[in-house]
Amino acid sequence: MLTVEHLAELVAECRPATAATVREFAVGGRLLAFNRRPALMGVINLSNDSWYRESVCGSVESAVQRARVLQAQGAEIVDVGAESSLAHAARVDEAAQRSRLLPVVRELSAARIPVSVETYHPDVTEACLAAGACVLNLTGTERSEAMFRSVAAHDAAVIICFVQGTHVRAVGDLDLGADPLGRLYDYFARQIDLALENGVEKIFVDPGLGFYYRNLQDSAQRVRHQMQVFLGSFRLRTLGFPVCHALPHAFEFFGEEVRCAEPFFALLAALGKTDLFRTHEVPRVKAVLDTLAVY
Numbered sequence: 001m002l003t004v005e006h007l008a009e010l011v012a013e014c015r016p017a018t019a020a021t022v023r024e025f026a027v028g029g030r031l032l033a034f035n036r037r038p039a040l041m042g043v044i045n046l047s048n049d050s051w052y053r054e055s056v057c058g059s060v061e062s063a064v065q066r067a068r069v070l071q072a073q074g075a076e077i078v079d080v081g082a083e084s085s086l087a088h089a090a091r092v093d094e095a096a097q098r099s100r101l102l103p104v105v106r107e108l109s110a111a112r113i114p115v116s117v118e119t120y121h122p123d124v125t126e127a128c129l130a131a132g133a134c135v136l137n138l139t140g141t142e143r144s145e146a147m148f149r150s151v152a153a154h155d156a157a158v159i160i161c162f163v164q165g166t167h168v169r170a171v172g173d174l175d176l177g178a179d180p181l182g183r184l185y186d187y188f189a190r191q192i193d194l195a196l197e198n199g200v201e202k203i204f205v206d207p208g209l210g211f212y213y214r215n216l217q218d219s220a221q222r223v224r225h226q227m228q229v230f231l232g233s234f235r236l237r238t239l240g241f242p243v244c245h246a247l248p249h250a251f252e253f254f255g256e257e258v259r260c261a262e263p264f265f266a267l268l269a270a271l272g273k274t275d276l277f278r279t280h281e282v283p284r285v286k287a288v289l290d291t292l293a294v295y
Contacts, residue, residue, distance in 0.1 A: 002227065007271070010231060020237040022275060023203045024156045027077060027157055028114025028134040034242045034275040037293070040286060041077040041116065041244070042070030043277040044102045055280050067113050074286040078106070079137055079278060080104055082116035098128075105131040116159070120167040122146040129154040139208075140167030144191070145198055152199030159244050159276075160191045162208040180225065181205075181232040188239055193274045204244040204276055205236055219252035230265065233272035242275030263288045 057063035082100040109117040109132025117128040122141025135248040137159045248260040263284040
């Protein structure tokens with residue numbers, strides 16, 4: 001059971017990290033002042049395999065309409081993906097990713113909606129950035145230097161996701177040892193150095209709490225890990241860059257109320273000083289953050 005005593009112990013162990021500040025920068029022409037308030041990222045899925053049906057868009061027109069709604073609800077960035085990370089989902093090759101992503105990216109860019117693209121292919125990255133995407137949501141580890149160079153050339157931002165494998169569709173067991181935040185810190189320190197060496201100045205780090213790891217299929221074990229990382233995220237801010245979290249769902253606990261899961265996890269992520277919330281439930285999560293701000 002999570003208690004106030006647990007939170008007090010966590011802060012006592014790592015108190016200097018609670019005062020860390022992070023780099024602030026503009027995304028799509030809009031300054032994101034992370035040290036004063038967090039930002040929201042809405043989600044559009046262009047794969048019919050995605051389980052969150054409200055986020056699935058089968059046409060360019062529906063994707064643009066959803067992006068406008070997400071922006072009106074409070075999303076500063078809209079993240080667009082062409083391939084689901086579900087184990088049973090169909091793989092989408094580079095050509096198909098480009099054909100799905102590029103028309104949406106062009107339309108959103110023309111509408112001045114800051115757009116992020118989720119991919120792990122260098123050619124897809126370069127094409128989407130050239131079409132107007134301002135963020136790369138990098139969900140792989142291979143050929144990252146080439147993608148970092150593309151990001152730098154377009155003055156874009158990158159979300160560096162923690163992935164133990166070549167990409168989110170090619171992982172096994174998650175191994176973070178007794179101190180997940182320590183291992184995550186070391187990983188991101190190396191990746192940040194690599195990104196900076198290749199000219200990237202706008203960086204987010206994302207601990208990648210995906211359900212796709214084989215040894216996190218037990219819901220209690222997975223949620224325990226996710227809660228631990230959410231609450232300890234302030235330790236990652238000592239790297240000097242904002243922390244992004246994709247909010248999970250915990251189906252086994254929430255059941256028919258699964259749409260309440262992301263706002264619940266948003267509370268834990270906010271307590272851990274998350275800077276960017278990637279969510280399917282923008283208005284619900286915004287309400288949580290607005291309520292916390294009252295205190």
